[in-house]
Amino acid sequence: MAHYAMLIDAARCTGCAACRVACQLQWQLPPEVFFNRLEFREHGQYPDVRQEIVPVQCMHCDNPPCATVCPTKATYKRADGLVLIDHDKCIGCKYCVVACPYDVRQVNDRGIPEKCRFCAGFIEKGEQPPCASTCMNDVRVFGDLDDPNSAISKKMKTVQVYQLAAEKGTKPRVFYVKRGG
Ligand code: SF4
Numbered sequence: 148m149a150h151y152a153m154l155i156d157a158a159r160c161t162g163c164a165a166c167r168v169a170c171q172l173q174w175q176l177p178p179e180v181f182f183n184r185l186e187f188r189e190h191g192q193y194p195d196v197r198q199e200i201v202p203v204q205c206m207h208c209d210n211p212p213c214a215t216v217c218p219t220k221a222t223y224k225r226a227d228g229l230v231l232i233d234h235d236k237c238i239g240c241k242y243c244v245v246a247c248p249y250d251v252r253q254v255n256d257r258g259i260p261e262k263c264r265f266c267a268g269f270i271e272k273g274e275q276p277p278c279a280s281t282c283m284n285d286v287r288v289f290g291d292l293d294d295p296n297s298a299i300s301k302k303m304k305t306v307q308v309y310q311l312a313a314e315k316g317t318k319p320r321v322f323y324v325k326r327g328g
């Protein structure tokens with residue numbers, strides 16, 4: 148059984164937002180709805196200031212609070228790591244929107260929360276998802292961490308990684324390359 152994850156090298160991101168647009172095209176989203184976003188963070192104090200661009204999307208947490216609070220089990224975790232939403236079971240209570248520490252769920256025009264779906268179908272066809280393949284700087288690598296020969300497994304062996312808000316115990320399946328300084 149595959150166990151999917153994503154590795155993001157935020158230091159390579161130029162902020163062009165091509166990943167966001169590629170995802171919007173893939174899922175036919177209106178301009179105001181997007182499943183991945185760019186956070187522009189400033190570090191330090193003038194004149195010694197550094198800007199960091201951090202792509203953020205659903206972390207497909209292994210311990211997902213969005214699924215824990217869902218009263219109808221519409222949000223669920225698949226054995227291959229994906230956290231998905233069954234729209235037929237969703238009653239639109241939006242508990243999951245509030246429970247997500249990463250603020251990645253967006254409510255569609257039918258009142259149903261939506262988010263990144265990890266696009267595992269692309270990997271199963273031997274391709275990267277649109278957010279990864281569109282990026283001119285190879286910021287994202289997506290794949291099966293249980294396969295030692297996958298691109299993500301190989302890259303994970305060469306870098307140190309961290310997860311966003313790991314202290315919340317969500318166990319995200321999106322990892323970020325750790326840089327010095
Ligand atoms: S496409 Fe790549 S470089 Fe452009 S914003 Fe997205 S992650 Fe950053």
Ligand code: SF4
Nearest residue numbers: 205206208211213247
């Ligand atoms: S990032 Fe938010 S929406 Fe995604 S699995 Fe984790 S808690 Fe759920």
